[in-house]
Amino acid sequence: GAVVSQHPSRVICKSGTSVKIECRSLDFQATTMFWYRQFPKQSLMLMATSNEGSKATYEQGVEKDKFLINHASLTLSTLTVTSAHPEDSSFYICSAALGPTNTEAFFGQGTRLTVV
């Protein structure tokens, strides 16, 4: 199956700093990628849809200026958490799909962000 890779898998940062998370589709091109966030014992919550070559679309309640998304190529989307605070500590996961005729979404392994 298709592989989606996230980097880093874990990151600890100081409050007020910014953190960039990368999501790569390793063996396929993804015009659209999705970013989710998961708090402990909670469901994955869709944050935004990342579109190659255009602006991301954000779900209601997600601050676009805080969570910057760049999808500059067909195999790479990045999520930057700006001015991170402890409440941003969470598990961030990206996904991508092969296309409209494929039924499966592929998820990265996730990034555990801890803001201290």
Place this chain on the structure above:
Amino acid sequence: SQKIEQNSEALNIQEGKTATLTCNYTNYSPAYLQWYRQDPGRGPVFLLLIRENEKEKRKERLKVTFDTTLKQSLFHITASQPADSATYLCALDPSGAGSYQLTFGKGTKLSVIP
């Protein structure tokens, strides 16, 4: 309001038995429903997708049913093994258009006891 609920937060079963997990949804009309497996500290892994016009889908020891009248999907693992222990998530596309912008349930943590 729209909800997707997985009734059991945790389920313990004996090895070899069939595990049955439930997913109910309210105020959605999904074109399909998906089931994923998530291990601790990892991203979800796709297991099965069932479309609204399908009653049942099978893959090896896995079986999914979909009842659009009851607004419910059941996920079965037959001949369960300790390696099946994980959290199982159901997910749907709220738009009903078959996109990949998924809404997930909280999951059911399955523990298969040897």
